[in-house]
Amino acid sequence: MNARVLIAEDEPHIVESLSFVLSRSGYAVSSVLDGEAAMHRLRTDPPDLVILDVMLPRLNGFEVLKQIKSDPSLRSIPVIVLTAKGQAHDRRMAEEIGVDGFMTKPFSNREIVDEVRRLAP
Numbered sequence: 001m002n003a004r005v006l007i008a009e010d011e012p013h014i015v016e017s018l019s020f021v022l023s024r025s026g027y028a029v030s031s032v033l034d035g036e037a038a039m040h041r042l043r044t045d046p047p048d049l050v051i052l053d054v055m056l057p058r059l060n061g062f063e064v065l066k067q068i069k070s071d072p073s074l075r076s077i078p079v080i081v082l083t084a085k086g087q088a089h090d091r092r093m094a095e096e097i098g099v100d101g102f103m104t105k106p107f108s109n110r111e112i113v114d115e116v117r118r119l120a121p
Contacts, residue, residue, distance in 0.1 A: 003120035006047035007031040008038035008064065009082065010056055014105070018051060021109040022116060035059025039067055042074055049120045051112075054083040054090060062093060069098040078119035082107075 005027045009015050019029045030047070032038045036058040042050070050068070054061035061081055068074045080101035081094045091102050101115045 002026055002028045003048040003116075004028045004030070005049050005051060005116060005120065006038065006041055007051045008033075008035065008056060008061070009051070009053040010034060011053075014053075014082075017109075018112065021113060025113045025116075027116065027120070033057070035061065035064045038064050042068065042077070046074060046077060048077070049116060050077060050079045051116075052079055052081050054081060054094075062097065065094060065097045065099060080112075080115055080119065 005022055007015055007018050007029060009031065010033045015031045019031060022029045032041055034057040038052070039059065052061045052064055065079055065081065068077060068079060078100040080103055081099045082103050082105055083090050084105040094102055100119050103112060103115060
């Protein structure tokens with residue numbers, strides 16, 4: 001069975017490009033546009049991996065990451081955080097919460113596929 005990837009990202013062109021490249025690489029991809037929708041999907045239909053943007057409406061990526069990593073039923077799901085900022089404190093904060101991977105926008109298709117391959121079961 002193909003690993004299922006949930007993309008939580010509010011920029012449609014990024015969702016489209018990630019969906020395209022990951023689908024082409026054999027992953028089953030779905031997406032949500034805000035942090036609350038991400039948590040709802042995680043609780044009702046947990047994916048094998050989450051690609052999580054930091055700057056999300058409703059709940060930001062750090063809040064979503066905290067909820068994932070503090071929930072025993074979700075904490076084993078690998079999370080890759082995407083940030084446009086690439087600021088050191090964002091990376092440090094994500095690592096302190098327990099992020100599994102970190103990508104700075106813009107990223108290459110190969111980088112994201114390699115990172116998903118590394119973390120997806």
